[in-house]
Amino acid sequence: MSFPQAFVDPSSVAVVGATEDRAKWGYWLATGALAGADRRQVLLVNRRAAQVLGQPCRPTVGDLPQAPDLVVVCVPPRHVLPVVRDALAKGCRAFLAITTGLGADEARLAALLRESGARMIGPNSLGLFNAATQLRLAWGNFTPGSLAIVSQSGQLGSEIAGLGARAGLGVSRFCSVGNQLDVGAVDVLESLVGDEHTTTVALYLESFADGARIVTALEALRRAGKHALVLTTGASEGSRRLARSHTGSMTSALDVVDAACRAAGALRVTSPRELVDTARVLDTTTAPGGRRVAIISDSGGQGGIAADLATSRGLRAPVFTERLRSGLRELLPDAAAVSNPVDLAGAGEADLQVYARVAELVAASGEVDSIVLSGYLGCYGEDSPSLVDAESAVIDRLGRFGRLERLDRLDRLGSRHRTDAVRVPLVVHSMSAASPAVVRLREHGVPVFDTVDAAVGALGHVTRLGARPRPAPATVRTEAAVPLPGYWAARTFLTALGIAMPEARRVTDAAGFADACGSLRPPLVLKAGWIEHKSEHQAVSTGLGPDTAAAVFREMYERLGPGEYVVEEQDTRPGVVEMLIGARRDRDFGPTVAVGHGGVHAELWRDVSVELAPVDRRTAAGMLDRLRSRRLLEGWRGQPAVDVDALIDAIVAVSEAIAATPGVADIEVNPIRVGPEGALAVDALVVPRTADVVPESACEATGANGRRESTEEQEISREHVH
Incomplete structure (x- = not known):
């Protein structure tokens, strides 16, 4: 079923449970609805009040003069079903349910919605917000902007919105999907693909039911020029899935979520703050074209810390060419470091314009893809008022990075063309959090942070988002017959895939x-x-x-x-590296494939890389590149390099087999012994798919977005919201 326009821009809204008590949910929903009264009709329902907030109230939905486009349900749990029945009888077909704690009534409510063809967000929702259509049906206030928030946890989504507002990042749309009784997060994601007011989507989920459809929706967002940032739970040991293969015990829930994000061109972050920091950079600049970063600082210590952080975030600080170093020497004193990181060695204090001159020279060199400017800039005017004008002048000059980068971002979305746009994003770390100079940088569209780890971390994430996306899965071969249990049957299955195995009887x-x-x-x-x-x-x-x-x-x-x-x-070839290839059928995301360091110590090292299956050769090669044991394949301590192409062929073949054979739950080749002259699988396991061995979900479903308690009062108070 399609996502109803009533959840985006309803022609009329009825708030059931409206009240004048500011401590109650009904107050915030009613005042929010009335804020959009010049765009839509607002109807209030309260069985004990004739008037709320100066507006007339009706005792029931059935007493309303006409059927509202959207009904907001904010009543005690025992009243939810009667309210929905009355509204359905009136002709209503779209509901937002705030109430939680429905118990057995939740199943009855789901059946009622299905029978009537109605749609519902919730129950246990924190509400809806749409800046473009003046729709505010949630607790609290939202700052308009370009970040859409789709969250299974309403309060966590609210935290993201609050952090964004304090950082100058506003919200285009907010949807707390709650228990996802009917409308799920994926429905909202699909509705955002064509939303012209959204540039970045924040998604928080605790469970990934219908994972394949979520991946498709995230892919569609990327194709539409929007970025998706995913936040989830599942890093703890308790969230690991159990399987009969070694591979299943070596991979975590988050490994599969990360694989899904790579397949979709999305990015998983680990905290609300990290999400907002990354979204701030995306909101003001383009993603870098590569991992090469220049570190420019007025402190050797801060520059060194920034360089170390950049390396840990997957960035690379290359040594500048002699040509660039020579140009920097002309701008800086003899004591300056010019190879990367660049230490200004006091030049900035002598002439603040040096900050801009150095950044511009480095950006124009073609030797880096992004720049981090770290240190005291932003503090000069705050600490020494006589320097306010000089600092403002250099801020305005650096602001060119922000202005032209935003034009370049529009160019990539097809809105305009600029041949003179700076294509090297600038991220600033300032020791001041909110000085006038810092505020001025933000006004220019230059992302600025008060800690260097936040600045470099956000840049690292944005760089990953800008990388070439994983290619779409190739067409897989015809489905193979599901083998019988046992090693001999597994041998037959794998040799049919073209994977070499020893001669045997x-x-x-x-x-x-x-x-x-x-x-x-x-x-x-x-x-x-x-x-x-x-x-x-x-x-x-x-x-x-x-x-x-x-x-x-x-x-x-x-x-x-x-x-x-x-x-x-027995395989007795010298110079062999033992690897592992595993494939599993995840309950939510479907077929996955993994490769790692193999043998009897595989679970000790836990050196594994996971992707959604099937994969092509390029993706398989990338899986190997992420392994700590990758160097063993290249030749280690005098050992010869092994036949990596043969290993890649085997990864691709296993990935295609799990994708093409629904009757198989697990495939494991451990070890596959890779030598200079080919790869030989010397043990294998193929597990048929039966009810008792289907792998667990990527993240266990909680079915709710928090732990709110219900109330027997008609108006639900804020203290009951998680």
Whole structure:
């Protein structure tokens, strides 16, 4: 069902539970609705008052003169169903439900909405706001701007709006989706794609039901020229999902969310402050074209800290060429550092215009993609009033970065063309939080922060958003047959994908084992094929030769009993690196693929990279580049480089297999031994998809946006809002 226009720009609004008590929800909803009375009809409902805020009140929705376009429900839980029934009978089809604590009535309410074709945001919603249409149906006030907030937690969404307002960043739309009984966050995201007043979307979710559709909506936002910042929970050990493969125990809930963000071109942040800081930069400048950053400071210590922070945020501070260093020497004293970071060595105090001259020279060099200016600038006029004019002059000059960057951002959205636009974003760290100079920088559109970690952290996030997005998944091969349990079936499944495995034989008794040993090249490996994690159960034995094989088989058979055993030729190639490839079917986001450092110590190192499946070769190569163990593949301490292309082929093949085979829940190849002359999978597990092994969600659903308590009063007070 489409997202109703009634949630964006209703022609009429009825507030059920309106009151004049400022401590009650009904007051804020009524006053907010009346603030838009010149755009729409506002109707108030209160069964015990004939008048509220100078406006006439009706006792029930049924007593209203006509059916309102949107009904806001703010009554005690036991009254919600009767109110909705009355409104449906009146002809209403759009509801915003603030009330929480419905209990069993929530299921009845959902059924009632489905039967009538009506839509509802909530229950347990903190409300709606739309700056462009004068729609304010929420507790508190909002500063208009370009940031849309879609939040499962109403109070956290409100915190983001408040932080943004204090930082000069306003809100275009706010929607607290609450329990998502009917309208979900994804419905709101889809409605924002065409919203011309929104440039950045903040999304907070605790659960990711319908994850594939969320990814599609985030992709659509990016294509529309909007950025999406995602905030969620799930970093704790308790949020990890359990699976029968090693891979499942090595990846966290957030690994899958991050993979989904990469696939969509969105970015996950870790706190409301981090989200707002990043949105502030996005609101005033374009994303850098790469990771190269120049650090310019009037303090060697602050410049060094900024450079270290930049590296930790994935940025790179390259050494400047001699040509650029020579140009900087002409501007700066002999004691200045000019290689990057740049230390002005007191030049700024002698002539404040040096800050702008150095930034402009570096920006024009073509050697960096962004600039961080860190230190005392912004404090001169505050501490020494005689310097106010001089500092204002240099601020105005630096303001050119902000002005032209905003024009360049419009150019990318197709609004205009500027060939002379500065394309190197400038982010400023000032030791002053709110001096007139800092305020002036913000007015010019230059993002400025009072801590260097906030400045560099926001720039790092924006740089990641500006990177080339992950390519769309390729068309996968025809669905493969779901294998039977056991290692031999897993071998057959993987070899059909083109993944090389050692020569092997399947045996069930001593005679068959002896025949297999006679046809294979020692040393050999013996495995109990029906046992999934063989090392833990002593169900695998390696290095078998003619003198030891029979005794080992006899001991294992007597200990583990009859079953399907597999004898393989052991891989003894030198210079091999053991890796792991795993694929899982996430309950919310669907197929995923992972690669990491493998072998029996895989779970100890937990060096894993995850993407949504399927992946192409470029994405698979990027997965390897994110691993700490990546250097082992290039040759480590005299070891030869291995065949990375063969490993990439295997990653792609496994990713396509999990995407094309809905009947498979888990695939694990561990280890896949990668040498200079190819990759060989020497153990594998394929788990059929059954009710008891479907992986858990990326984040456990809470079904609510907080822990508000209900009240038996008709007007609900603010103290009951989380």
